[in-house]
Amino acid sequence: MINRLLCLVLLMFASSCSRSNGTDGNTNKPDTSGATFTNPLLNSGPDPWVIFKDGKYYYTNTLGNRIGLIATTKMSQLGKQSMNTVWTAPASGPYSREIWAPELHYLQGKWYVYFAADDGNNDNHRMYVIENASADPTQGSWTFKGKVADATDKWAIDGSVFEYNNQLYMIWSGWEGDVNTQQLIYIAPMSDPWTISGARVMISSPTYDWEKKGAGGGLPQVNEGPEILKNAAGRVFLTYSASGCWTDDYALGLLTLKEGGNPLNAADWQKSAAPVFTKSESAGAFAPGHNGFFKSIDQKEDWIIYHANPLPGQGCGGKRSPRMQPFTWKADGTPDFKTPVNIGMAIKVPSGE
Template identity: 50%
Template sequence: MSVQKRFASALLSCLLLVFAIMVSLPPHAASAAVGTFFNVINQDGADPWVYKHTNGYYYLTKTTGNNVTLWRSRTLTGLDAGDSKVVFTPPATGANSQNIWAPELHWINNAWYIYYAADDGNNNNHRMFVLRNTSADPFSGTWTDLGKIYDPANDYWAIDGTVLNVSGKLYFIWSGWPGTANVTQNLYIAPMDTPNHISGARVQISAPTYAWETVGSPTVNEGPEVLVKNGVISLVYSASGSWTDAYKLGMLTASTTANLLSPTSWTKRSTPVFQSGNGVYGPGHNSFTKSADGTEDWIVYHAARFQGAGWTRNIRAQKFGWNADNTPNFGTPAAPNTPIAIPSGEPLRDRYEAESGVFANGAIAVTTPTASNGAKAGYLDNSTRSVEVTVNVASAGTYVLYARTDNGTTGGAWATHSLSVNGGAASLFYVANSGWDNWGTSTARVYLNAGANKLKFSGNSNFAELDCLDLFPYQP
């Protein structure tokens, strides 16, 4: 064979190899308008309370431990990127100065109320407290500390208080100890004459008795939340130790016409109504809300970030249906690696695959079956390594960046990327630690120009990877 022919043959082989590699890679910076999301709406959080108000905002609060913070957003899936405000910072000392747990925001009689549990640094002294704000907007006005809400004749350990409103009558429901010893957590109900005052003795309506309720010690019934449909009250609660993968939801039912202060009016289901499944562990302590257009019912709950994670949790949401007896049917937790439909009425989102971006200095695309398109952007291990994804939007404005991320840094530490938009100053992009290929959701608000924009992610601290990037308009 002549030198020319050998050269031509070698050149052809190289070209075919390059073509084969190009064909095997995902399309560069391609996007698709989708009506789905991957189900983590908050990558780090517990005890989520979501309330959709008549002003069109969703309000979220959760356990922070040291204050009460509210988030708000026009979309359920955009809450993590929404506005936030600390509305209550506890006093330096006193009965409600420490360990603030499971706040709930309620709109009752034209005023806002927040119910939360707190203590003085000694868990035995946990009690329920209440705040009030008479402003139409919970982000403005003044939050007034109204003190403890309790039954004076049974002033024992109490957490997870919520309010049931039936035909204008108010009831307070919470989880508490039967006495002064931490042997079990029961559910109690008491009448209220005002939103911040219990007007009668507490009544026990549930105690952990079934085997599925009694995993862990002490035994636990907690996190009561209520749904009312066609005269049926469904009281959904969390059972077994919250630090175990056996944490799950149970349910009591009662008629709206029954004497709700009589234990015999409440019927407990003998089996759980929502529990671990599809690779999601320890789902519990939930709240209920509606889709943006009001046509769908959604459960918002926390779950362990990984098997055996205990109190290391994230927040998830999914649509639920109803049984013929007017009780909720939650099904099983949505599989983490399968996208589910966004709440009805939320805007479609453009989805970009991070592995289709332009890599620099050792960052590369890595194949993995858990990723949305079978590959992820990895090895973003230091500030010189990066991936740049080009995105396109029809109009200039602020957008929610909803990114599927993972972090397997040894020791459980958070990781950060530096995120730069169109070559501008970088901001930190936070990724919780749940392990490699165990995906969460990191969010940010970014301003984009009409047309093409470049999102550049560089390594900053510890180690994290990117899967897909969703973009949808931020609605103030």
């Protein structure tokens, strides 16, 4: 009996040590059992993005002057992997500065990274894309395909692409004109992964008070970071980040495409009246937003990845760190993201890891 009690005490002590060493408050260090991990995943990583293919996850985030990828088979151990630079911006020119929010997509047998860039003047931000025919996006060569723009060629950031009913679409955040007063969510059809083939349609503008935090005094109202999410029944949702990233109230909103709806018909998108994911001061998650989605490696669980600041007032800079957590679905088929999980809190690793 004494030996059994001694073993039990030792096991409890080992478990306690493992969890207390699971994080330094900024980096992810899974416990020795590999059963849990803690947020944040990296010290810094604004605008995180993840895609899964052929048994691997590929991760990227804003780096400012280049595109980098991390390949891993376990998202819970992202912080143990190295970021590989796959494309570096030229020294000068229209896409040489402020490389923001890259997204990696696999389309029509090739890899594409969409990113926003300018020449050092934010007014000139536009969307661009690079292509790689290699099976592994961290290998092979990346070719610059050019600017991706609709006929208006207005300011644009945060581009993403998705397929629906065998049609490819791009969604992004843009200006209606040439003055920085509002960032709106636009959608347009594509004829191939680098060509917009039709007129842009505005499907979301800041209308609720929670979407307008930080606006005024020359600062715009903001809808940005649009991302597509589909449920098991094929229903289409679009999350977006609302209010200024310079505020602690940056949050996620939700658009729902009506069943059988046309993505290019603004009336077919319904906006939720309240945000679906907001800050949690007690969790150390200020200004949570600019998210992505992925499934566990066994495809049984749904996960959201997003960035947030650990302290108030840290704005749009490098303090934004990537975090991830599982989410579920409500009875009506809409996603239920709940609230941000506390920094340093043990979270069960994605199913299958």
